[in-house]
Amino acid sequence: MSITSDKVPTRSEMALEYTWDLSVVFADVSSWEQELAALEVEAQAIAAFQGSVGAGAEQLLTLLQRRDALEQRLYALYIYASHRKDSDATDPVGQSLQERAGSAAARIGAALAFIEPELLSIPEATLHEWLANEQGLQLYAYWLTKLNRQRAHIRSAEVEGVLAAFSDVTRTPYETFEMLVDSDLVMPTISDEHGATIQLSHGRYGRLLESNDRRVRHDTFKQYYSAFRPFRNTLATTLGASVRTNVLHARMRKYGSALEAALHPNEIPLEVYHNLIATVEANLHHNHRYMELRKRLMGLDELRVYDLYAQPVAEVELDVPYSEAQELMLASFGPLGTEYDAALRQAFSSRWIDVYENVGKRSGAYSGGSYGTPAYVLLNYQNRLNDAFTLAHELGHSMHSFFSRCNQPFIYSGYTIFVAEVASTLNEALLTDYLLKHRADAALRRMLIVEQIEDIRRTILRQTMFANFELLMHQRVEAGEPLTSEALSSKYYELVAKYHGPTVVLDDEIAFEWARIPHFYYNFYVYQYATGLSAALALSRQIIAEGQPAVDRYLNFLRGGSSRSPIELLRGAGVDMTSPAPIQAAMDRFAVLLDELEALY
Numbered sequence: 001m002s003i004t005s006d007k008v009p010t011r012s013e014m015a016l017e018y019t020w021d022l023s024v025v026f027a028d029v030s031s032w033e034q035e036l037a038a039l040e041v042e043a044q045a046i047a048a049f050q051g052s053v054g055a056g057a058e059q060l061l062t063l064l065q066r067r068d069a070l071e072q073r074l075y076a077l078y079i080y081a082s083h084r085k086d087s088d089a090t091d092p093v094g095q096s097l098q099e100r101a102g103s104a105a106a107r108i109g110a111a112l113a114f115i116e117p118e119l120l121s122i123p124e125a126t127l128h129e130w131l132a133n134e135q136g137l138q139l140y141a142y143w144l145t146k147l148n149r150q151r152a153h154i155r156s157a158e159v160e161g162v163l164a165a166f167s168d169v170t171r172t173p174y175e176t177f178e179m180l181v182d183s184d185l186v187m188p189t190i191s192d193e194h195g196a197t198i199q200l201s202h203g204r205y206g207r208l209l210e211s212n213d214r215r216v217r218h219d220t221f222k223q224y225y226s227a228f229r230p231f232r233n234t235l236a237t238t239l240g241a242s243v244r245t246n247v248l249h250a251r252m253r254k255y256g257s258a259l260e261a262a263l264h265p266n267e268i269p270l271e272v273y274h275n276l277i278a279t280v281e282a283n284l285h286h287n288h289r290y291m292e293l294r295k296r297l298m299g300l301d302e303l304r305v306y307d308l309y310a311q312p313v314a315e316v317e318l319d320v321p322y323s324e325a326q327e328l329m330l331a332s333f334g335p336l337g338t339e340y341d342a343a344l345r346q347a348f349s350s351r352w353i354d355v356y357e358n359v360g361k362r363s364g365a366y367s368g369g370s371y372g373t374p375a376y377v378l379l380n381y382q383n384r385l386n387d388a389f390t391l392a393h394e395l396g397h398s399m400h401s402f403f404s405r406c407n408q409p410f411i412y413s414g415y416t417i418f419v420a421e422v423a424s425t426l427n428e429a430l431l432t433d434y435l436l437k438h439r440a441d442a443a444l445r446r447m448l449i450v451e452q453i454e455d456i457r458r459t460i461l462r463q464t465m466f467a468n469f470e471l472l473m474h475q476r477v478e479a480g481e482p483l484t485s486e487a488l489s490s491k492y493y494e495l496v497a498k499y500h501g502p503t504v505v506l507d508d509e510i511a512f513e514w515a516r517i518p519h520f521y522y523n524f525y526v527y528q529y530a531t532g533l534s535a536a537l538a539l540s541r542q543i544i545a546e547g548q549p550a551v552d553r554y555l556n557f558l559r560g561g562s563s564r565s566p567i568e569l570l571r572g573a574g575v576d577m578t579s580p581a582p583i584q585a586a587m588d589r590f591a592v593l594l595d596e597l598e599a600l601y
Contacts, residue, residue: 011088021351047111053118057130075370090360153253173242174521190219209309221306225509232485235515240483262524267565280464283587288501332434367397375401396424404561412563421532429540467527534586
């Protein structure tokens, strides 16, 4: 299919080979309805186990097996509904199915909520005895070990009830931020590159800052933050309330800090977080050097923060039809071997990928599917090189899911957020390496080098700056100090200056950037972007340099799902994230890329 018309096709006009095949999940809506009814009945049957989880090893095994089977079927039910709705939101059937699937998931989740609290009321010695005597429970040994790690942080039934009751209230800070920023904030207008009046929005902000017209970048930056300034005290209050919630939660759960409370459930040692910040900050001179080079490349007398979104070198527009992108994926990921290649070819030939835009289709891209279904991919492919990179990224997620689901039982078939971006960004690194070796002329080479530099700057350095700010906020509250607008702005401005160096002239508005970042409400989430890319860069270099031994380690990582801690899974692949080494390697790579870019100019 080629994109030759300004008219966006309807779903019915799309060629089948470019749409995902959901019939392998459910043949039709009638089959889906029958499964929904069956799941409701099974959920009530499992709910009848309430109060008897501690009756014995055999009872526990039966309960866990039935729970897993139910949840697997529930995920498939939800995937069919959500993927159908995402492919065409104008279809009322898809809308209805997704709403009903969501409601069913909530009801079933509530019906099964008794299992873990009752398990934690069983003495640990008793669970060990059951594991030793009931062979079937051995499958759940690691899962039970993880659950037991929470035992010291579970309070009495009365306290747990109070904490659960307050969960609705603790969502309020983020919901208030979201409502204020997305609904009530009135954005000003600017003149675009052609002199037309355009109203700013959160989506347009990033696009306009990429403009080649510096006046547009300046006006966008200044006017956008002028909308936030009058609400800075309100936004400081909502953010402060969110941080205080995290700190209170940590204290109620008897953790040493909010950071420990956030990292402990996923078995992430505290040194991972602290090593990231310390190692990046020890290498900030590389970013300062890049800022100076960027200033020269852009021909500017002074470099401002709003100049950091625009391309410093000329973009190269390549036409990459989807058929060519498929061949490009197969060639780029060739180093991963025949098993990976076979999985890719299955994705392409078995309609796992919904390729082109149509009326009502969800925007963007994602990897989906569930245990027992294809590892689906949603795209809105537009025949650009950037779309090929998006395909590589989402295929990384889907191949990770595919290998995990094929090699792990349901309970270990997922993977944690900490490793979620490793496979996707590794694929991008392999695609870049292939293009540089086989396809790149001088102009494309410059652009690809800049893109790699920018990926590291945006994903490792910028996200680490965010992680540092988030840690400082929580430490301030833990020390009994308030989070006022002035305190937040002063600390944020200080960090921006530290991370970007003397070349970048800071406008006063940058001090309020914290006010627009939703990730600061996500409770120590952003650091994982930086650790994920660092791990992916290290693994991609090993695969390119070592060949088969590194490939074998990497495929075992993909197959591992969540059968071990994310730290152990990555260590088995060849990267120890408790050490500063992977972060330092990423910073060394950043420096090498800077050398290459300077040499080209």
